[in-house]
Amino acid sequence: MTQHQVEQSYARGQTDKPLIEQTIGDYFDTIVARHPDAEALVSLHQQRRYTYRELQAEVNRLASALLGAGLATGDRVAIWSHNNVEWVLMQLATARLGLILVNINPAYRVAELEYALNKVGCKALVSMARFKTSDYLSMIRELAPELAGAAPGDLHCARLPDLRTVVWIDEPGAGAEEAGMLRFSALLAHGQADDARVRAVAAGVQPCQAINIQFTSGTTGFPKGATLTHRNILNNGFFVGEAMKLTDRDRLCIPVPLYHCFGMVLGNLASLTHGACIVYPSSGFEPLAVLQAVQDERCTVLHGVPTMFIAELDHPRFAEFDLSTLRTGIMAGSPCPVEVMKRVVGDMHMSEVTIAYGMTETSPVSCQSGTDTPLAMRVSTVGMVRDHLEVQIVDPDTGAVTARNQPGELCTRGYSVMQGYWGDEAQTREAIDADGWMHTGDLATMNEEGYVNIVGRIKDMVIRGGENIYPREIEEFLYRHPAVQDVQVVGVPDTKYGEELCAWIVVKPGQSLTEEGVRKFCEGQIAYHKVPRYIRFVEEFPMTITGKIQKFKIRDLMKQELGVQEAKTA
Structure with a gap:
């Protein structure tokens, strides 16, 4: 320099350690050869455990089944699910075959799912059945009523013209068959762990081929599919793991979602490239499940956004758990408050916790603090450039x-x-x-x-609880309401989530609209975290002389009305 x-x-x-110039499948095989009998994956809520050798066999079996379902290198396969064994099997099996895994946010609703599947032309969709109040299979049927009369794998849908196969993730004792859909367990049963076709296809896959698409809202407000390669995410997972000094003795608790790079790259791939063990405490984030998992599984590494760590620290049963095995992890997604970091280091024994910064488009991490970075730098910066x-x-x-x-x-x-x-x-x-x-x-x-x-x-992106939200996307959706003439969405500082969404709406002459009406319009169509908390009906927006809307003035007026102050950004 x-x-x-x-x-x-x-x-x-x-640059002292070379980049990995292999595919995810090939590198995974080298790790299996080194640690065949070491524990690779524990899914506590599913009560399932796999050694590296067992995980490899299941990955190969699924890859064989996907070939048998008519999928070929370059096809897009979507997964719409929270954290589970099936997710990581799909991640590794699609990579082995050169299929492109498309991550669908479980918070998506009908309109967002339709857009995502059609944007990249997904040929297959693997979905969890239900989670809490979300009925994923019902939403799929709303989009594809043709499933009722279709044979599994032979779907022809007007609204989803590229989609041919829908697979639902079943659990032991799952109920009746779903018309037109295939059970994941049945799909897996169709595969062969030693299928020569898998080896032949995998041999032709190259490190610079696309392997993953993740949707991220751009400045236009419409979700864009960031396309990532083996080389992108395999190396990012490896070098992020190096920054945490991961070894085959580490056990990484992953409560962050796999549909984000945080879970699938900084969690899954960081672990698998170092022979460490992945631990899923629950399907969706539950602070008590995380505390229990860390204690019972003797976890040494824990990931999370600041709000997750706060929820764990503030849980009424926190003091009951032995977290002394913890050493490191990643806190990312939004700025870390100084007091929270001090408690994570002191009360959770994570003296080597790191801060990471990045974006989906960069696989994701560009900067990260080290395990020995002074505490003051960990809470006031996002570290230094990575390898x-x-x-x-x-x-x-x-x-x-x-x-x-x-x-x-x-x-x-x-x-x-x-x-x-x-x-x-x-x-x-x-x-x-x-x-x-x-x-x-x-x-x-x-x-x-x-x-x-x-x-x-530079732009007006809103960060709410670690989720990046672009107001334009919400504005475009609200414009569909027949009573909305104009709408502007901004973020308002919030101590719990970082920011809350606020919508200023101009109603069409002769029409009427209420806050409840706006929320009802959003329900089931856009993700819950994109529904504005604050809704105000106005006659006009603050503008410049040239007619440009001044969003910063809307934000300032809301801050005054709500009596909130700007949160300090680390």
């Missing part, structure tokens, strides 16, 4: 790299940058410039030591 670069907000990660990556901070207007400690847009370059947005070349070019830099949209600074601090965001 030149002296000029040292003075600028630019940093390059270490084999570059980060720089540029002036959003000129593109010039800023001086140290001067804010600008954080950009990332290296192996982790996505292949692109599926079917959106223009938006891909907008996000990734001609020199390969991914423009994050986040405002950041870099100090003299290379620590990066996120200080804001």
Whole structure:
């Protein structure tokens, strides 16, 4: 690095350990060969355990079954589920065959599911049946009533023209058959663990092939499919695990969702690339289940967003559990309050907990603190650039790299940058410039030591409980209401979730609308965390002389009305 670069907000990660130039399937096989009888996966809520050898056999069996179902390399296969054994089997089996796994957020509802499946042309959908008040199979039938008369694997649906197969994740003792759908257990039973076809197909899969699509809302407000390769996520999982000093003696408790990179990359792949054991405490996050799992399974690593750690620390039974085996983990998703970090280190024994920053489009981690990073730096920064990556901070207007400690847009370059947005070349070019830099949209600074601090965001993204929400997506949905003339959505600071959504609505002349009516309109159509908490009916929006809506004024007025202050951003 030149002296000029040292003075600028630019940093390059270490390169002493080489990048992995294998597919996920091939690398997994090397780990199995090293640790065949070590425990690889524990799903406590399903009461299931697998050694590495047993997990490999099930992965190969599922891969064989997927080939038997007519799926071929490059086909898109969606999974709509919370955390379970089936999820990780799908992750590894699709990777082995070069199928592209499409992550569907379990909070999605009918309109969002339809958009996602059609956007990338999913040929198959694997779904959990139900969870709490969510009936996933009913929502699928709402979209595809043709299932009632279809043979499994032969669906022809007007609203989902590419979809041919729907598989539902059944549990022991599950009830009656679902017309037109195939049980996951039945699908798995059709496979052979030693199927020569699987080996033949896997031999032709290359590390730079697409392996995963994750939906992330862009500045246009419409979900975009960030397309990631084996090389992207396998290496990110490995090097994030290296930052936590993972070994085959570690046991990683994963309460974060697998449909995010946090769960499937920083959790599953970080573990599997180091011969560690994955522990799922429950299907969805339950603080008591996490505490029980850490104690009973002697977990050494725990992941979570700050609100998860707060829920665990504040649980009335917290003091009953022995968490002394914990050592490290990742806290990410939103800024970490100083007092929370102190309690995690002290009360949960996580002296080596790390902070990570990234985005889906960068697989996800670009910056991470180390196990020995001073506490003050862990709560005031997002660490330093990771191995084999570059980060720089540029002036959003000129593109010039800023001086140290001067804010600008954080950009990332290296192996982790996505292949692109599926079917959106223009938006891909907008996000990734001609020199390969991914423009994050986040405002950041870099100090003299290379620590990066996120200080804001260029666009008006709202972060609620670790979920990134773009107001435009919600605005576009609310515009569909026949009584809505115009709508603007902003985020309002909230001490519990980071931010809450607020919608200002102009009602069409002669029409009437209530807050309850707006919420009813959203119910079952968009994810619950996207439904505005605050709804106000107004005559007009604050605007500039040229007619541009001033969202910051809406936000400021709501802050005054609610008596809230801006949360400090780490």
